[in-house]
Amino acid sequence: MRWYVGSDHGGVALRDLLVAHLRTHGHEVLAVLGPAHEGESVDYPDVAMEVCDRTLADEGSLALLVCGTGQGMAMSANRRRGIRAALVSDVFSARMAREHNDANALCMGQRVLGPGLATDLLDAFVRARFSGGRHARRVGKIEAITAGDGRPAEADRS
Numbered sequence: 356m357r358w359y360v361g362s363d364h365g366g367v368a369l370r371d372l373l374v375a376h377l378r379t380h381g382h383e384v385l386a387v388l389g390p391a392h393e394g395e396s397v398d399y400p401d402v403a404m405e406v407c408d409r410t411l412a413d414e415g416s417l418a419l420l421v422c423g424t425g426q427g428m429a430m431s432a433n434r435r436r437g438i439r440a441a442l443v444s445d446v447f448s449a450r451m452a453r454e455h456n457d458a459n460a461l462c463m464g465q466r467v468l469g470p471g472l473a474t475d476l477l478d479a480f481v482r483a484r485f486s487g488g489r490h491a492r493r494v495g496k497i498e499a500i501t502a503g504d505g506r507p508a509e510a511d512r513s
């Protein structure tokens with residue numbers, strides 16, 4: 356799989372650990388964005404947008420975003436049309452985010468997770484495949500929301 360990865364200063368160590376994990380397991384990591392060390396403070400939305408734009412420009416690639424909690428990265432990434440970012444801290448959700456939601460961005464919090472759990476989350480996300488079917492219809496509705504004025508069509512509100 357092809358990955359675009361980024362973190363702010365709150366996620367540098369976990370980002371680098373996960374990049375090493377991906378490369379060890381044969382993944383292509385095409386960009387690692389964000390500060391080189393945790394002393395260099397940056398704003399997570401800037402990194403999230405850059406990573407999301409590169410991911411969207413490379414069909415089939417995935418984004419991995421890390422900050423202190425993962426929350427800011429997930430909130431930012433989900434503002435980009437076409438990005439479905441999942442903030443995860445349990446293995447079941449990491450798997451289901453792909454199987455049911457066709458997530459194309461994985462977000463984690465360095466201050467929340469230990470390295471063992473974080474790599475398990477990444478592995479679960481990588482192994483899972485989108486189920487399609489009724490889930491494709493629902494994911495299509497997510498994209499339809501962001502394609503218009505942000506509000507569901509009248510018929511969909513019931």
Ligand code: RB5
Binds near residue numbers: 364423425426427428
């Ligand atoms: C940075 O201090 C911290 O706010 C950031 O890494 C992240 O946790 C935000 O959601």
